[in-house]
Amino acid sequence: MTKARTHVLETIAQAKEPVSARQLCGKFQHEHDPATIYRALHYLEEKGRLDSFILHCSEHGTERYYVLHVAEHRHWFHCERCHRFTDLGLCQFDALVAKMSADRGLTVTSHTFYATGVCSECRAKTKVSVKTPG
Amino acid sequence: MTKARTHVLETIAQAKEPVSARQLCGKFQHEHDPATIYRALHYLEEKGRLDSFILHCSEHGTERYYVLHVAEHRHWFHCERCHRFTDLGLCQFDALVAKMSADRGLTVTSHTFYATGVCSECRAKTKVSVKTPG
DNA sequence: CAAAAATTGCAAACGACTTGCAAAATATAC
């Protein structure tokens, strides 16, 4: 493992949310070139250490987000107000996906799921400001 | 409805699979500028006539795909061999999503799901070629 | 430690998509 790959992997391992290349490029802008960050991400995903998905949000546009690869994968919620992720826990779709695909003769190798909306913190802020007069 | 918007909407309405801007630009390259196609897609989605999702595939890269907006939305499977979509039927995730979000105080406004792998036709081709010697 | 292999930084390129602007089409006013 080179220094760049170690930095990328450890950052994602310690993050509590999916991490984008842009975030990593910002964090390591004085240490690694963006090309190196992108190549490290590809290398780590190719080696099975990372998983990723693409998500579009109004603040950051369309970006790929990375998480550590784990045996039992999780899914995420993305808040349209604060643009942070909330962990939705372990995947609960496997049985349903197996049924949908078996019915149609499909060999499913992966699936992507995420939900978007407003997180509890942002919802609370709205309620307070609406309920408080003047 | 202008001619460009009508063309875009009718093409998507008649398609049996999600349609990308690139496909529409190709189809109407002698009639409409790509900018017009993109603006028509934005207009129609804004007016609630279309839904879209982003998907990455090895052949076409990262693109947004559009489908007609209908009351009961569907989900799609994408084949990594032939890069076509298979209809997975009406969404069966609503109850599960409602539970996951309620538990966490999240207000979910939409969700994205798709599966990828090998479709039945491509799987059949592989099996034949593997089983046939010489 | 030298030679071979892999990785990096830089700069340029790529592809999906967006935008400014002037011209063309469409809608509205009279």
Next chain:
DNA sequence: GTATATTTTGCAAGTCGTTTGCAATTTTTG
């Protein structure tokens, strides 16, 4: 129905996330 205001379009240039060619540096191997 023709003048005027509004919307939409095509073109060209630009943006943004990401990729790539290449020479230089680092790492691995013998």
